[in-house]
Amino acid sequence: MSLDALQRGIAYHFKEARLLQQALTHRSFSADHYERLEFLGDSVLNMVIATQLYARFAQLREGELSRLRAQLVRQDALHGIAIGLGLGALLRLGEGELRSGGDRRPSILADATEALIGAVFLDGGFGAAEQLVVQLYMPLLEGLDPQRSLKDPKTALQELLQARRLPLPNYELVETRGEAHQQEFEMACVIPSLNIHTRGSGNSRRIAEQAAAQQALAQIGTA
Amino acid sequence: MSLDALQRGIAYHFKEARLLQQALTHRSFSADHYERLEFLGDSVLNMVIATQLYARFAQLREGELSRLRAQLVRQDALHGIAIGLGLGALLRLGEGELRSGGDRRPSILADATEALIGAVFLDGGFGAAEQLVVQLYMPLLEGLDPQRSLKDPKTALQELLQARRLPLPNYELVETRGEAHQQEFEMACVIPSLNIHTRGSGNSRRIAEQAAAQQALAQIGTA
Numbered sequence: 426m427s428l429d430a431l432q433r434g435i436a437y438h439f440k441e442a443r444l445l446q447q448a449l450t451h452r453s454f455s456a457d458h459y460e461r462l463e464f465l466g467d468s469v470l471n472m473v474i475a476t477q478l479y480a481r482f483a484q485l486r487e488g489e490l491s492r493l494r495a496q497l498v499r500q501d502a503l504h505g506i507a508i509g510l511g512l513g514a515l516l517r518l519g520e521g522e523l524r525s526g527g528d529r530r531p532s533i534l535a536d537a538t539e540a541l542i543g544a545v546f547l548d549g550g551f552g553a554a555e556q557l558v559v560q561l562y563m564p565l566l567e568g569l570d571p572q573r574s575l576k577d578p579k580t581a582l583q584e585l586l587q588a589r590r591l592p593l594p595n596y597e598l599v600e601t602r603g604e605a606h607q608q609e610f611e612m613a614c615v616i617p618s619l620n621i622h623t624r625g626s627g628n629s630r631r632i633a634e635q636a637a638a639q640q641a642l643a644q645i646g647t648a
Numbered sequence: 649m650s651l652d653a654l655q656r657g658i659a660y661h662f663k664e665a666r667l668l669q670q671a672l673t674h675r676s677f678s679a680d681h682y683e684r685l686e687f688l689g690d691s692v693l694n695m696v697i698a699t700q701l702y703a704r705f706a707q708l709r710e711g712e713l714s715r716l717r718a719q720l721v722r723q724d725a726l727h728g729i730a731i732g733l734g735l736g737a738l739l740r741l742g743e744g745e746l747r748s749g750g751d752r753r754p755s756i757l758a759d760a761t762e763a764l765i766g767a768v769f770l771d772g773g774f775g776a777a778e779q780l781v782v783q784l785y786m787p788l789l790e791g792l793d794p795q796r797s798l799k800d801p802k803t804a805l806q807e808l809l810q811a812r813r814l815p816l817p818n819y820e821l822v823e824t825r826g827e828a829h830q831q832e833f834e835m836a837c838v839i840p841s842l843n844i845h846t847r848g849s850g851n852s853r854r855i856a857e858q859a860a861a862q863q864a865l866a867q868i869g870t871a
Contacts, residue, residue, distance in 0.1 A: 468698035475691035
């Protein structure tokens, strides 16, 4: 994998190679790292996804558009895109980060993907960045089903199990951590009939349950 | 105040007057209201402000850029811009909203301003929307002092009082509300020498103190 291959993959060739290099540089490697580009790229990504959703789903309300966008720009989506691009092999990381598997860490891969979008924006302008985001997200945008995506994970999981005539999941408190005013809860989602036992955490029981349900949906293979 | 005057004020004339009309229509008036445009405009605003801050402050880190942006795109900044444009007089509100002063409500005015940005984006493209945001925000961008803006309110308040050789504020717990895992704290910021007694709330003591300090700064007239 080379920088040339990456540029062919994103169908964009940098005028300033320095920007591409910076987008792939983690703070553990050099002070000239990707974090400022990531700030820029995140905002470009959010905006382009907003325009795409606005144009595609004329019947959705503002809050629904926001929730769909949040699903598209979250870490796991960006992580998947980074894997598709082979970004990990091109990242420049410090020794320690590399030893601890930084080139496979979802947060680093997602951040570098945003930085890449920011670098294309600086190098080629809004049109080039828009084209890149649309290209990277086309499979996700085409596969988007608002009816399904807009259900919260607990509801989606419950309906899935009901459709398969299976017993509903149990949610169990695993642990609470932290002081009273900033507690974190860990909840388990247990579905014995499918041999599923997932966990999720968050600073309310409800959020932790939703996270655990999301994991369960992922294991069943529908999320 | 007319739609023509507004268009002169924003230095943009709509090709599709329908979009301008929609940006000024509250949900209490018609189903064809501004909320979807607001979703779009919010994302355009965030992105244009990100690019402006990125270009202006080469020395700031990602987190600092994010905090500056949050200050610029928050409701009170947008509310001020809406007042400058005279947007309130052009809003289309239902009877009830109008009677209860909806045309002067900061949240409605801020939302309509974002919707106006979204409408210009749809009507004239990214370049036109970017120009509008830069025009509307020029005074705020020019006046931005990261040194001062990036201090948290408690620190800023403490330094202000020290500079005036006044005693430091006391923070007192007023009340805690809610269950253990989602408590809300209300804290008071008390400065007897200035006869100031403000309150702030949040789901940690620290957040509530910062909010109370922010109010105190506002009363002193420096925030």
